[in-house]
Amino acid sequence: MKRRRFIAFVGIACVALPLEAHAQSTHPIPKIGWLKIQGRLHTPSQLQAFREGMKALGLVEGRDYVLEERYADGDEKRLPGLAADLINSGVAVIVATSQPSIAAAWRVTKSVPVIGRMVDDPVADGMAQSLARPGGNITGVYTMTEEMSPKRLEFLKEAVPSVRRVGVLMRQDFPSASIAKRDWQTAEAAADRLAVELVALNVETEAEIVSALEATSERNIDGLMTFRNPTVVTYLDLIADLARKHRLPAVFDAREYVQAGGLMSYGPDIDKTYRQLAGFVPKLLHATPPGELPIEEPRSFELVVNKRTADDIGVSLPLSLLMQADKVIE
Secondary structure, eight states, X not given: OHHHHHHHHHHHHHHHHHHHHHHHHHSOOOEEEEEESSOTTSSTHHHHHHHHHHHHTTOOBTTTBEEEEEEOTTOGGGHHHHXXXXXXXXXXXXXXXXXXXXXXXXXXXXXXXXXXXXXXXXXXXXXXXXXXXXXXXXXXXXXXXGGGHHHHHHHHHXXXXXXXXXXXXXXTTSSOHHHHHHHHHHHHHHHHHTTOEEXXXXXXXXXXXXXXXXXXXXXXXXXXXXXXXXXXXXXXXXXXXXXXXXXXXXXXXXHHHXXXXXXXXXXXXXXXXXXXXXXXXXXXXXXXXXXXXOOBOOSXXXXXXXXXXXXXXXXXXXXXXXXXXXXXXX
């Protein structure tokens, strides 16, 4: 009897294993696309943060999902082709890491969900009907980057009360001429209240960045800030280096610039934003339409100060500012 039971058990197991394997083969592991305008080695902590966010949700890479990564290596024109390549590879979701990446994916597909870190108002851009109910295939986190420009100017003025003329590294065509003009007007209104004059430094290339910052002294520019766009993100190390070289107190929108040697930043904690983006994935994989997932705001903002850079460029940071800082690089 024992022998018959053993043979029966083995027979059932032999039948069950192929069935299980067949079931797995008919339900392939979902692919998640990762679309980035810069190269693989540019700010790798963002992808790591996304992976950590997925892991915190119990989603194991290689078991519950696989990542398909595509990088444009700083060439914005390559993004639509890379987005199409991701679609053709069968991704279930695209994670777009910048405004150009989101726009490129949106132009290529209106069916595959795209989640992204949005710098610009998605409703004003026409990508969403509203933040509460986007209605299309775009959702994610709207970081309100340029809306924070007045606060960044306030921090710069608090750090260096003598600042009078602030150069703004920007692209007058990004993300469109009308939005760039609106962002400029928002910053200019804040500058007027602070008795500061803004000077537009329109740059699109590495050479234009060097030229603009080399000329700051003769133009009596004594401070610097940036509007986030692909150019200033791609060349963040160069901008931080030149600001320090020319002893320019500079305020940025993200910690990565301060870690590269810039004076200070105020904006969303970008790593936490990518962990936040991971929260959209399980809902999308379980067939929740992206248009029904509200576009969220960042859950965490941070003020980061580089005291070492302050000492190098001769800025004595007030204690009041240091006490407000979430992180001080000594």
